[in-house]
Amino acid sequence: MGAFFAAPGMLAFAGLAFLPIIIHLLNRQRYKRVRWAAMEFLLTAYKKTYKRLRLENLLLLILRTAAVLLAALALAQPHSAGGETGFLKDPVSALLLVDDSMSMGARVGGVTRMDLGKAQLKKLVERLPGRSRITLDLASRPAEPLLTDASPEEALELLAGLKPSDLPCDLVPALGQAAALLRKAVLTRREMAVLTDLQASSWTSRGTTLDPELAALVKEKVPVRILDVGEGQAENAALLGLRVVSKVPVAGRPIKVEGRLRNFGTGARQDLEVQLLVDGVARDRQVLPRLDAQSEATVALFATLPEPGPYALELKLSEDALPLDDHRWLGLRARAGMEVLVVDGDPKPSPEDCEGYFLSPALAPKETRASIRVTERSILRFGPQEDLRAYDAVFLLNVSALTPEMAERMGAYVKEGGHLVVSLGSNTVAGEWNERCFQEGKGFLPVKVGEVRGPSDPAEERFATLQVADPNHLAAASLKASRTVGAINIRRFLACEPLAAPDVRVPWRFRVKDQPEDLPAVVERPYGAGRVLVVATALDKEWGDLPSSLTGEYLALVRDLLYAAVQGAQGLEVAVGRPVSLDLGGEHAGAALRVVAPDETTERVAPEPPKEGGNRLSVTTAPLVKAGPYRLAKGNPEEVLERFAANPAAQESDLARITPEALKAALPDLPLEILDASAKETKGAGGREFWRPLLTAVAIILALESLLAWRFGRT
Amino acid sequence: MPETARHKLLDPKTLNKLSRLELKARSIVEGFISGLHRSPYHGFSVEFAEHREYVAGDDLRYIDWKVFGRSDRFYIKQYEEETNYRCHLLLDTSESMAYGPGGVSKFEYGSMVAAALAYLISKQQDAVGLALFRENLVKQVPPGSSHQHLLQILHELEHAKPDGKTKLGAVLHEVAEKITRKGIVVVLTDAFDDIENVLDGLQHLRHRRHEVVLFHLLDHDELTFPFRDMTRFEGLEALPELLASPQSLKKAYLEALQDFQAKLRKGCRDYNVDYRLLDTSEPLDVALTTYLTARSAVRARSGTVRG
Structure with missing residues (x-):
């Protein structure tokens, strides 16, 4: 690097070195006139002191000129470009790792930490010895360096446009990856500088174990300097x-x-x-x-x-x-509203004996009729003519079994995003459900249906109660804190064996008197783009007292079941840096889809083909690196198909810092040199600055000049 | 008379405001006399001449008590002039004497001293003469004791102007040759001449048995060299000019001046010349006191004791 001065423009002030000479000459032009009588003595004095005066004047002039020159030199901030080896000596391979996490965008005194840091890095780069090479790496994406073994000029150009990202950073792993890059550098003399605000979460989120590459770098005694730009209170x-x-x-x-x-x-x-x-x-x-x-x-x-x-x-x-x-x-x-189909598997002449007698009003009470519309259908009329895609959710109540054709259609419906709630009951034929819908775990039913469980004495009213097994599940959202739901009696249920799969959840269980283990009551599993819930008992009064509970538990449970089935229809967001997967209707096949980012940049995305047995498409975006609202769109004029969002990680909002001492203690094997941004002298790969000793020299010269001027009688 | 009022009366700047030199001389002498315990006018003659009314400061021994008994008024007995004494006032009128940026030049100061002395001497009935000189004598008034003579001296002083070079040594030789009758020679000069020549001249005068008083007139600036800013010093008496920083020359200048003064003082001491430095910013009574002291010494040496 050719720059020997951090502020070479200041060297122009060296021209002021002529000032003392000019002042001296001007003073000789500006004088008083005195007609003097005792001239002989004055001439004697002058002859006697002439040589000494000239010498004194010369000495004072030299000191004054030197003071101006050195002050100009100090303003230009000279430094030894070669660090320990000096200017014009060994070039260095410098790796600059920039913490570009969101917290670097915090403003202190109107300036972002990143801007403050860029100025520090600029100084550092300018002070590198000639022919040095620079690798510029971002902590948010350490595996993808912005520059590798580039010239300082290129690095400076790139640095100027650097902005904080919306991504969180893990500095310790990033240091490891940066170390790996530096170890591959072309020059043997190496240094690493890390620009960071020392945000605690960035340094300690993933532990403080040193990467082997970093450890190797430490062994090679490569200096690692931390440029701390996080000082100053930033309320957030x-x-x-x-x-x-x-x-x-x-x-x-x-x-x-x-x-x-x-x-x-x-x-x-x-x-x-x-x-x-x-x-x-x-x-x-x-x-x-x-x-x-x-x-x-x-x-x-x-x-x-x-x-x-x-x-x-x-x-x-x-x-x-x-x-x-x-x-x-x-x-x-x-x-527009929620369309729910309720299929009564045990239709009766009397309405109150129908399976949906309690369920339908519970799903759609009068005040919500506008948002949830229920269509009731007898199993006798539930056939191939039914267009299932018209419904957001289907409730199968006490259906003995689905015909193979209907079972297949139901599976396809769920796979394409439909929501199914199956309530078992007295009509249920376990074998047929297992054969057509469970299919040894390959079907849409998440349970293998077993035998009916109930009291040995048919007259016994009290057999089992409902217990919340997974309070975080939507199916238990309303009743997880209820003290009365456990008192509702369940007289019969079907023993169900949930599929052993990680996505199978059991939000409710039956607690049977004198039984050591609770048995599954509600089992949920996503299937394709849809979801299936199995309730192992009847949702009418045949097998229990659920509908007759007066405290609204039934209504809450039924609504929770529905919402649990259609979950995912809620807000769509991910943490910044993660991709999003979206399901689309088959009608978008072949369309040119694009994702429009918050800054209105677009990226084309190709929908994945429908999975076996369905016609719905899915789209997976690239990681969303900008925080803000996104949209999936097609066509011109734009048709927005879906909206989603990426939000910053919460830990980035906590601007609490790790103190330099704590950082050194946390990374005892890493010899760190931590320099804060307020330090006027930024050490770096370039070596030492000289402005401070220069200013000291100026002060000494001025003091000496004053002393001599006084001694020579020039004050 | 209060001390402050007397000082004011003898202050050269105040005196310089008076228009006529005669008035100046009288003010100086009266101011000076009022501070003395004894009258300088009495007792220098032996033959009684007349009475005059007593004035403050007169020696009570010379009150004529008989007249007091008759008239109830105090009268002093006065005596005939003893004309043995002659005082020659030599005033330097060279250009260097014109220096005096503060108000009173050395020449003006010297003139006032000369006038006051002339007045005093005349009042004492002694003879006083005046010589103005530069490179040589330019004006001479022979000694006399009448009032008209005094007025002539004052007239010459009043109309003299400082100009030209000085050759003090030569002038002193010339004066020594011209004055045959011994007396007091009072030299008023800044003595800016070759020191050896000056001392030779003084020695010559002493050789002629004159009592010599040298009033070395220097301006306060010349004694202290108070200049600070860059200054072009333009030499008087055709000396070259010099542009210099005064601060840098001050020490060497004062050394040179003091060396000159020391030599002059030593020479005067060696030749028994009464040397007195007169700073033109100081009151004038110093000169009169010096003169009277010198005169007393002469009288003592000549064996005439009065009063």
């Missing part, structure tokens, strides 16, 4: 979550969303405004009067989605030092 409050509380977002009806926010700062925040935007238009706002330091709060907001279709929801918080986490996005599809 962040939105950590956005979820849709309403189970079924229906167009034209208000939906409720909930935002979770946290104050990571050290002081309380007042009057925090949270806004809800739908497709960029503000719909609701809440003001949180106070949020204490290190505490969380939840705010609820409402919006109505006018038409069925995909929407981008955004929560926006009053902006602070770190703006990115003051937003949270979500893609949400509003339904």
